[in-house]
Structures are given as structure tokens and as C-alpha cells.
């Protein structure tokens with residue numbers, strides 16, 4: 001079955017990015033001029049997704065407004081003859097079909113995904129964590145859907161991470177199953193470096209079979225008292241095969257200040273309208 005639906009957990013409070021996230025959803029922070037969540041929605045569309053399900057919370061209405069039509073703005077741009085901007089604004093609201101549901105309490109990533117159970121139904125689906133921005137020739141999720149097509153089981157995105165940073169991630173233990181591909185035998189959420197089963201960290205892209213909901217329903221609060229997706233996947237791994245793909249691409253943790261800066265600079269350098277002057281500016285910095 002084709003992966004048609006994607007779940008975007010977006011109810012988090014963004015505490016790593018205070019004070020800006022006090023009144024602005026972190027998903028709306030811009031890399032150059034485009035909100036983080038739009039990069040991920042564009043990756044989803046380029047990977048064949050038709051339905052985007054956003055799990056929101058209090059104070060997140062800017063996300064809904066962003067993907068909605070904006071008549072006032074469109075009329076203004078039309079009157080001023082700014083056709084390029086008008087097209088851009090219209091294209092954003094026509095990207096794909098959106099639905100929204102709320103996670104009333106911040107009970108963790110696993111709980112957020114469970115909130116999408118009815119909207120997803122009985123079909124495999126993608127999950128995008130908006131902090132992870134992946135710049136790649138072939139969209140990361142597309143690379144994963146290719147694996148799904150072949151095996152018809154859940155697929156996690158993984159990347160090798162230095163030991164000293166491993167405790168920020170879910171970490172897999174796996175056996176080699178092909179080119180950059182592993183079959184997952186165990187998972188641990190945010191282990192201490194000495195306890196990590198490997199250096200393969202889970203990055204925020206998942207393809208999950210609907211069995212995951214049953215495991216999520218039976219998952220008790222884990223690390224930080226939250227219902228962890230990693231714990232549900234660990235329970236599932238014994239019964240349903242789970243694959244992990246070391247995808248090709250540059251990944252930025254845009255939910256972290258330094259990662260956000262790196263992503264901003266790298267993406268700005270790829271923009272024809274900014275590159276030359278920006279390079280001149282960077283060269284002139286006394287580092």
C-alpha cells in the first residue's frame with residue numbers, strides 16, 4: 001500500500017528555543033524565509049504524501065493560518081501586480097490536504113502520534129519531526145518509501161552520531177540487511193554514551209505500520225515521564241520486522257540554536273538570490 005498520510009507532531013513547547021518560542025510556535029521559525037514545518041511538508045509532498053495530519057496544541061494557530069488561504073494578502077498582492085508573490089502565497093495553501101488534531105497535554109512523542117490514530121486509520125503512514133531538516137538530492141522520506149515498497153515493514157531513518165552526542169537520540173541495535181540498511185533488533189531512548197547499543201541514532205523520519213498504535217496504547221511513560229515512540233517500537237521489534245535506513249543527505253537539528261544557525265547559513269548559501277552577497281559578507285567577518 002502506498003504511503004499517503006504523514007503525521008507531523010507539532011504540539012511541543014519549544015523550550016530549547018526560548019524566548020522566541022514563548023508566543024511563536026517553533027515550527028514557524030524561518031530558515032531564510034520559509035518556516036521549518038514548510039520544508040518538511042515540501043519533503044513529504046516530494047515523497048508522494050497526499051494527506052498531512054498536524055498534531056497541534058495551545059498557541060499553535062499560526063501553523064494553521066500559514067497553510068490556509070489568506071484572502072486579504074492575496075487581494076493586496078493582486079492589486080499591486082506582485083504576481084510572483086501572489087503565486088507563492090497561493091501555492092502554500094494548495095500544497096496538499098491538511099487536517100489538524102490537538103494533543104491536549106504534552107505527554108510525549110508516542111502520545112502525540114497516538115492522537116492521530118483515527119485520522120490515520122489502518123494504513124502505513126509517515127512521521128516527520130519538524131526539528132530535523134534534511135537537505136538531500138532525493139528527499140529522505142522518498143528514500144525510505146523505496147525501502148517500504150520492498151519490505152512492507154516499518155522503516156526508521158538513522159544516522160551515525162558521535163558517541164558524545166548519542167544521548168540526545170533514540171538509538172538502534174541492528175543487523176546488516178543491505179546497502180545502508182539494518183534490521184532493528186532493539187532500541188533505546190536517549191541512552192548514556194556507555195550504554196548506547198550502537199552509534200546509529202534515529203532521526204525524525206519514520207514510516208510506521210498501523211500495528212504501532214496497539215503498542216503505543218500499551219506503552220507506559222518512559223524517559224522524562226513521557227510516552228516514548230522509541231519504547232513502543234522496541235516492544236514491536238520483537239514481533240514485527242522494523243528496518244532502519246542510513247539515508248543520504250545533510251541533516252540539521254534546527255530545534256537547537258547551533259543547528260539552526262548551521263541550517264540557516266547552509267540554505268542561504270544555496271539561494272541564487274542571496275549567495276554572492278552573503279559569501280562576500282561571510283568572507284569579511286573577522287573570525
Ligand code: G1P
Nearest residue numbers: 109132168169170202203204230
Ligand atoms: C525525538 C525522539 C528520538 C529521536 C529524535 C530525533 O527526540 O524521541 O528518539 O532520536 O527525536 O530528532 P527529541 O529530539 O524530540 O527529544
